[in-house]
Amino acid sequence: MNNLGKNKQLILSKHPTGLTEIDDFEVREVEVPEISDGEILIQTHYVGVDAALRLIVRDSDEFLFRVQPGDIIHANVAGKVIASNNSEYNVGEFVNGSLGVQNFAISDGSDLEKCNTDLAPLGSWLGGFGVSGLTAYFALFDECKPQPGQTVLVTGAAGAVGSMAGQLAKLAGARVIGTTSSAKKCKWLIDELGYDVAINYNDHDWIEQLEKESPNRINIIFDNTGGVVMNESLKLIAMHGVVLLCGSTSQYTEDKMDGPSNYIWLGSMRARLQGFVIFDYIDRYPEARENMSKWINSGLLKIPEYCCEGDIDDFPETFRKLFEGENLGKMLLKLSNI
Numbered sequence: 001m002n003n004l005g006k007n008k009q010l011i012l013s014k015h016p017t018g019l020t021e022i023d024d025f026e027v028r029e030v031e032v033p034e035i036s037d038g039e040i041l042i043q044t045h046y047v048g049v050d051a052a053l054r055l056i057v058r059d060s061d062e063f064l065f066r067v068q069p070g071d072i073i074h075a076n077v078a079g080k081v082i083a084s085n086n087s088e089y090n091v092g093e094f095v096n097g098s099l100g101v102q103n104f105a106i107s108d109g110s111d112l113e114k115c116n117t118d119l120a121p122l123g124s125w126l127g128g129f130g131v132s133g134l135t136a137y138f139a140l141f142d143e144c145k146p147q148p149g150q151t152v153l154v155t156g157a158a159g160a161v162g163s164m165a166g167q168l169a170k171l172a173g174a175r176v177i178g179t180t181s182s183a184k185k186c187k188w189l190i191d192e193l194g195y196d197v198a199i200n201y202n203d204h205d206w207i208e209q210l211e212k213e214s215p216n217r218i219n220i221i222f223d224n225t226g227g228v229v230m231n232e233s234l235k236l237i238a239m240h241g242v243v244l245l246c247g248s249t250s251q252y253t254e255d256k257m258d259g260p261s262n263y264i265w266l267g268s269m270r271a272r273l274q275g276f277v278i279f280d281y282i283d284r285y286p287e288a289r290e291n292m293s294k295w296i297n298s299g300l301l302k303i304p305e306y307c308c309e310g311d312i313d314d315f316p317e318t319f320r321k322l323f324e325g326e327n328l329g330k331m332l333l334k335l336s337n338i
Contacts, residue, residue, distance in 0.1 A: 004032045004043075004082075008312040010073045010101035012057055018253050019323055020054065025073065025316045033106050041083040042095060042105050042112075045338050047315060048076040048126035049308075049322050049331035050160070054252040072100040073315070076131065078115060078122050079105075089114075096125045101315050103335070119293050120303065127330030128164050128303030129292065135246060135278045136164035137288045140172070142281070143274050144220045144242045148173030151214055153233055156224030157198065158185040160330035161246055163304040165222050166195050171300060174220070177213055179206070179229050181325040188328055193302065207232045217241070217269075225250045227258070234262040241271040253323070304329025309336045 006029040013026045035041050053074060057067045067074055078096040081089050086109050089095070094115040099105035115122055120129035127133065146152050152169040156162045157178025166189065169176045177197040178189045186198035197213045199206050210233065217238035223230045226248030237243065243266070251257040266273055281288075295301035306327035308318045315333055322331045 004104065006030065007032045007102055007104045009103075010312050010315050012067050012069050012071055012073060014069050016054070016057055016253075020057070020316065020319060022316050024057075027313050032104050035083055035085050035106055037085050038108050039106050040081050040086050040089045040109060040112075042077075042079045042097075042099065042107060043082045043338070044077045044079040044099070044103055044105065044335055045094075046078045046123045046126055046335070047101055047312075047333040048078075048130075049315070049318050049333055050075070051247065051249045051252060051322060053319065054323070058252075072102060074098060075101045075315075076126055077101075077105070078126050094122050094125075096130065101312060103312060103337075119289065120296070123305060123307065123332050123334065124303045126332060127160055127305055129289065131278055132160035132330055133164045133292060133303070134281065134285055134288050135161050135276070136168055137292065138278065138281045138284070139222065139244050139246055139276045140165055140168050143276055144222065144244050146172040146174040146220055150174045150219035151216065151238070152176050152220040152222060153210070153214075153218045153236075154178045154222045154224070155229050155233070156180070156247065156249055157189055157195065158328055159224055159249070160327075162222070162224050163189075163193060163329045164301075165224075165246075167193055167301055169220075169222070170194050170196075171295065177210065177218075179210070179225075185325075185328065193304070201229050211236060220244065222246060223248075226260075227251060231260040231262050234260055234265045237265055237269050237271045239269050239271075241269060243271060243273045245273065245275050249323075305332055306330065307332045307334050309334045311335060311337060 009028045016024045077099045081093045095112045097112040115125040152174045154162045154166045158180040166176045178195045179201045189195040189198040218236045219238045221243045224247040227250030
């Protein structure tokens with residue numbers, strides 16, 4: 001494998017404080033690994049850039065899948081099998097898995113998923129056709145169960161999950177409101193993804209706007225952000241409403257995470273606060289993808305992506321862009337040397 005050059009790996013240099021800095025990471029160059037019996041070698045084409053990474057690089061013992069200084073940075077990647085000693089995988093097939101931020105990775109195949117690029121482009125298997133889209137699909141249809149005429153609020157509506165959740169709620173016949181961080185994103189949510197209303201939470205009167213747009217209160221709060229937006233929105237939850245806890249991006253960089261103080265509204269409105277983890281539904285991924293593929297092909301569903309091109313070295317800067325709100329949809333790093 002010497003003709004492949006070096007394998008660049010992104011390593012955590014130190015635990016970040018606040019938003020990550022470039023020097024919180026370092027690039028290590030190692031030889032491209034040789035595979036043993038039962039193993040395959042994957043060349044990375046796309047790296048998924050996920051906000052949850054900030055949660056697991058914290059200097060804390062409270063979270064699973066932690067990354068410590070000296071460890072390779074966790075990430076889901078999609079790439080191509082370029083060598084195989086495993087009868088289940090052929091050279092030339094595309095796969096995705098949690099293989100870390102590196103150019104090349106070895107796997108025994110047990111932690112991989114094959115990507116049918118006839119159903120969706122390779123990068124989309126990390127976003128709207130992957131965990132992000134599947135999260136939106138099962139969280140909405142199995143946990144929230146939106147009904148025609150109901151009002152659904154999606155916080156973090158322009159992100160990887162939110163941009164899919166709003167579209168799926170519309171397919172269910174609901175009226176959909178999204179919160180996001182800029183007027184540009186608000187326009188995009190309405191014009192491109194079909195949101196009924198989009199509200200910039202940086203507006204001083206954003207909660208008044210939300211109240212005006214929710215005269216019959218909010219049946220479902222699909223929360224990706226936590227923090228003030230989620231907390232204030234609880235005041236508008238409808239009778240027997242559902243608050244789905246999908247993410248808490250506003251809290252990931254905080255030393256101390258704050259929970260909602262307006263939970264009293266859950267009691268008075270007989271509402272439900274529901275946690276959610278996508279891996280509970282792993283056996284039903286094919287079902288979701290079959291349905292999403294039909295909607296995509298018929299033009300009813302879009303897979304929004306914000307793709308940055310570069311190399312492994314560019315991941316830290318791309319990750320910062322995610323928290324600075326530059327993305328519309330799923331943030332991806334496409335490796336330019338492919």
